[in-house]
Amino acid sequence: MTSNVAVVGLGAMGLPMAARLAERFTVRGFDIAADRLALAAERGVAPAASAAEAVAGADAVLVAVRTGEQLHGLLFGDGGLAPHLAPGAVVVLTSTVGTDRIGAIAAELAEHGARLVDAPLSGGPVRAGEGDLLIVVGAEPAALAQAMPVLEQLASTLSVVGDKPGDGQALKTVNQLLCGVHIAAAAEALALADALGLNRERTLEALTAGAANSFMLGNRGPRALQAYDEDGAEVLSRLDIFVKDLGIVGAAARGAHLAAPVAAAAEQLFLIGEAQGLGALDDSAVIRVVAPERRTPVDGPQAPPRSGA
Known part of the structure; x- marks a missing residue:
C-alpha cells in the first residue's frame, strides 16, 4: 500500500504535483530554494531539510531531471538518494530524458532494493495541480501496482505502454x-x-x-x-x-x-x-x-x- 510520498524538486511542476498528492497521501518535499519549501508547507507538503530526509521511509519518490546523466547522479552520485530509499520503494521518473541509460539505471536501482517507474508526463503547472496530466508509463507490473495510486492522483489520461523502464521514454x-x-x-x-x-x-x-x-x-x-x-x-x-x-x-x-x-x-x-x-x-x-x-x-x-x- 502506498501512503508516504516524497517529491524531490519543488519547481514549476514539482510543487503543484506535491500539493495535489498531499490531498491523498502524506507528502514530504525537498528543494534547495527556501521559498519553494515555504510555499510547499502552505499547501500541505511537509518540508524536509534534505533530499535524503525527504525520501527516507517513502513508498514512492517522484523525481524530475533534465537528462539520464542527471538521474544517475541524483540516485548514485555523491550524496545520492539510492542508499536512503526504503526497501521496496519505487522511484517515479516524471521527466523526458530519452531511453539511454534507463535500463542500466533501473538495474542499479534494483541492487539497492528499489524499482524504477518510467512515467514521463505532459501538461503544465495548472493541470498538474488539478490532476489533469497525461502520463505514459513503462514499468514492471509490481512496481506499477505500487506507483499506480500516485499516478492516478496526478493523471486524467494514464497510458501503460510497456512492462519495463524505457518504454515510457x-x-x-x-x-x-x-x-x-x-x-x-x-x-x-x-x-x-x-x-x-x-x-x-x-x-x-x-x-x-x-x-x-x-x-x-x-x-x-x-x-x-x-x-x-x-x-x-x-x-x-x-x-x-x-x-x-x-x-x-x-x-x-x-x-x-x-x-x-x-x-x-x-x-x-x-x-x-x-x-x-x-x-x-x-x-x-x-x-x-x-x-x-x-x-x-x-x-x-x-x-x-x-x-x-
Whole structure:
C-alpha cells in the first residue's frame, strides 16, 4: 500500500504535483530554494531539510531531471538518494530524458532494493495541480501496482505502454516529435498569414475550426499571437525544452537508423530561437524565428462586409 510520498524538486511542476498528492497521501518535499519549501508547507507538503530526509521511509519518490546523466547522479552520485530509499520503494521518473541509460539505471536501482517507474508526463503547472496530466508509463507490473495510486492522483489520461523502464521514454520521444513539429508548423502558418496581410485572430479561428486544426495549433496559436507583445506570452513550456526534446528525438532516430527530416527541420528552428536568446520564453515564441517582426497592425485589416444570405 502506498501512503508516504516524497517529491524531490519543488519547481514549476514539482510543487503543484506535491500539493495535489498531499490531498491523498502524506507528502514530504525537498528543494534547495527556501521559498519553494515555504510555499510547499502552505499547501500541505511537509518540508524536509534534505533530499535524503525527504525520501527516507517513502513508498514512492517522484523525481524530475533534465537528462539520464542527471538521474544517475541524483540516485548514485555523491550524496545520492539510492542508499536512503526504503526497501521496496519505487522511484517515479516524471521527466523526458530519452531511453539511454534507463535500463542500466533501473538495474542499479534494483541492487539497492528499489524499482524504477518510467512515467514521463505532459501538461503544465495548472493541470498538474488539478490532476489533469497525461502520463505514459513503462514499468514492471509490481512496481506499477505500487506507483499506480500516485499516478492516478496526478493523471486524467494514464497510458501503460510497456512492462519495463524505457518504454515510457520511448513513447514520449515519439510524442515529442509530433509536438515539436506541430508547434513549428503552427508558427510558420501564422507567420505566413501575417505576411499575407490576414487578420491573425480570425485566421487562427478559421484554422482551428477546420481540418488543419491540431491540439498544438489551438493551444500554442493564441500564445504565438502574443509573442510580439512587450511581455510576450505567459511561459507555460519553455522554448529550450524543445531544444532538449527534439535532440532526444534526433538521437533516437539516428540510433534506429531512421530518417526524421521533418523533426530535424523543427529542431533547427528551436535551436536558432535558443541562440537568439528566446530559450526562456514560451515555446510558441518560435514564431519570432520565422518572422522576427510582426507585419500587420495589431488589429489587422478590416474584415470585408458579409454578403447577404
